[in-house]
Amino acid sequence: MSRPATLKVGSTSYWTIMTYTSAGVLVDADSTPTVAVKKNGTAVADVVTVTKRSATTGIYDAYYNPASESEGDCFTIEETATISAQAYVQSWNFEILAAERGTDDSSPSRYYTFANGSGTDYADAYTNRDVAKNLPKVQKAIVRLKISGNASSSSDWRLTLNPPTGNPSGGFDLLDGVTLPAGFSNYILQAEVDLAACDNVDGSWYIVFEDFNNYGSVLSIADASVQFSDVPIASVGGDATAANQTSISNAIAALNDFDPSSQTVANVGLVAVTTTNSDMRGTDGANTVVPNTIAPDNAGITANGTAISSLNNITVQQVWDALTSGSYVSGSFGERLLVSQGTHRTVQVTGSNHVAADVHEFQSDSITAAAIAADAVTELQTGLVTVGTAFTYTNGAGDTHNVTIS
Numbered sequence: 001m002s003r004p005a006t007l008k009v010g011s012t013s014y015w016t017i018m019t020y021t022s023a024g025v026l027v028d029a030d031s032t033p034t035v036a037v038k039k040n041g042t043a044v045a046d047v048v049t050v051t052k053r054s055a056t057t058g059i060y061d062a063y064y065n066p067a068s069e070s071e072g073d074c075f076t077i078e079e080t081a082t083i084s085a086q087a088y089v090q091s092w093n094f095e096i097l098a099a100e101r102g103t104d105d106s107s108p109s110r111y112y113t114f115a116n117g118s119g120t121d122y123a124d125a126y127t128n129r130d131v132a133k134n135l136p137k138v139q140k141a142i143v144r145l146k147i148s149g150n151a152s153s154s155s156d157w158r159l160t161l162n163p164p165t166g167n168p169s170g171g172f173d174l175l176d177g178v179t180l181p182a183g184f185s186n187y188i189l190q191a192e193v194d195l196a197a198c199d200n201v202d203g204s205w206y207i208v209f210e211d212f213n214n215y216g217s218v219l220s221i222a223d224a225s226v227q228f229s230d231v232p233i234a235s236v237g238g239d240a241t242a243a244n245q246t247s248i249s250n251a252i253a254a255l256n257d258f259d260p261s262s263q264t265v266a267n268v269g270l271v272a273v274t275t276t277n278s279d280m281r282g283t284d285g286a287n288t289v290v291p292n293t294i295a296p297d298n299a300g301i302t303a304n305g306t307a308i309s310s311l312n313n314i315t316v317q318q319v320w321d322a323l324t325s326g327s328y329v330s331g332s333f334g335e336r337l338l339v340s341q342g343t344h345r346t347v348q349v350t351g352s353n354h355v356a357a358d359v360h361e362f363q364s365d366s367i368t369a370a371a372i373a374a375d376a377v378t379e380l381q382t383g384l385v386t387v388g389t390a391f392t393y394t395n396g397a398g399d400t401h402n403v404t405i406s
Contacts, residue, residue: 003077003092009111010225012065013094017050019058019083026058029088033060033081040074048077068113071098111227112205114145118220120211142192143174145207145224148185150217157211157219161193161226164203171208177246186222201228 007013019029035048046067053059066075073096081088143161160171172193180187195201207224211217328334338347348356 004094006097007066007069007075007094008097009069009071010113010227012063014061014063016053017060017062017079017081019060019081019088021084022086027083028052028058029060029081029083030085031082033062033079033088035062035064036078036080037064037066038076038078039066039069041076066096067115069096070110071096111225114207114221114224114226116220116222116224118218119209120216120218121209139195140192140229141172141195142190142227142229143207143225144188144190146222147180147187147189147219148222149219150183157209157213157215157217159219160208160210161191162206162208163195163198163201164205168197171206174207179246195228 003015004013017033019027019033021027032052033050035050037044037046037048039046044067046064048062048064050060050062053061062079064077066073069075074093075096076091076093078089078091141161147159159174161174162171172195174189174191174193176191178189178191205226207221207226209219209221328337350356
């Protein structure tokens with residue numbers, strides 16, 4: 001299983017311990033695994049935190065932040081556990097790397113950590129760091145720490161970073177311009193101080209809390225660190241003192257009081273109204289017709305759209321259902337269609353372009369001599385009694401009489 005090979009100064013290393021049986025099955029260890037640490041071959045009493053991963057068999061999460069480390073230090077991590085009465089031991093190493101700053105060592109900086117401490121006055125009891133790196137005369141120090149306490153007023157106590165020897169006497173004030181809330185807990189404090197007045201950086205540095213009015217104020221400090229650099233404060237582009245950080249924070253907070261309902265920005269109220277409209281076309285209600293053109297205005301565009309829409313809903317059934325009256329004009333194609341006055345409209349057009357139909361009735365005096373052919377007249381005459389023609393007449397008694405029609 002892979003383990004971290006390097007760790008940057010001031011960082012925390014995280015890894016996972018997994019406990020298996022000889023058959024390769026994950027099982028919980030008989031008890032939580034323990035981890036011992038050696039720094040450059042010598043055992044140290046640093047604490048490595050190991051916790052079982054919730055609801056997961058045989059997996060433990062571990063993390064470790066060395067109490068002190070410098071670039072090039074080598075740490076050996078030794079894990080020990082008992083799995084089903086079988087001992088488990090695994091060792092692995094990681095090396096400390098410098099905290100990179102883009103061009104590392106172009107502006108030398110050193111990072112140191114302090115042990116946690118608490119009390120009403122622990123100027124001497126608080127654990128210090130011995131700086132002996134032969135640094136050049138440093139220009140600034142950035143101090144980071146987490147503080148908790150019940151101090152009622154910072155005027156009753158002080159928190160300082162004290163150099164090993166020389167000026168300034170009384171150390172550097174870490175609360176300059178900082179107002180702490182009453183009963184603060186886990187308050188993260190970062191302060192940048194100018195070390196131009198410090199004559200010597202080699203030796204023991206202290207973070208000092210002093211309840212100088214003896215009000216019984218209690219302060220706890222955790223995760224404290226100091227980073228030294230020989231870069232002058234003015235050359236890094238600004239002054240990041242605690243007072244300036246507070247000023248910047250207040251300025252940012254002041255940007256968050258914008259009230260759109262007060263229309264501080266011109267026309268904000270108008271914008272809030274027009275955005276509720278759903279028929280905007282860029283210049284709503286304006287006549288966008290260029291003079292002397294045939295383009296329609298907005299009302300004409302709307303009317304045209306309505307007219308075009310109405311053309312799209314005619315059906316075949318509506319064509320056949322149209323009334324004959326007023327359906328066509330003189331000379332139109334519709335005028336030349338056969339139109340029936342009733343529902344009996346079956347007519348055939350023969351191959352010789354003749355209309356064939358059953359004639360049910362004639363108008364009075366509608367059949368003239370011109371309408372009857374000569375052969376039709378002959379046929380009629382053959383069946384009729386004409387002048388000069390004899391015919392037989394039978395009476396009721398059965399006698400026969402010859403009658404001449406003249």
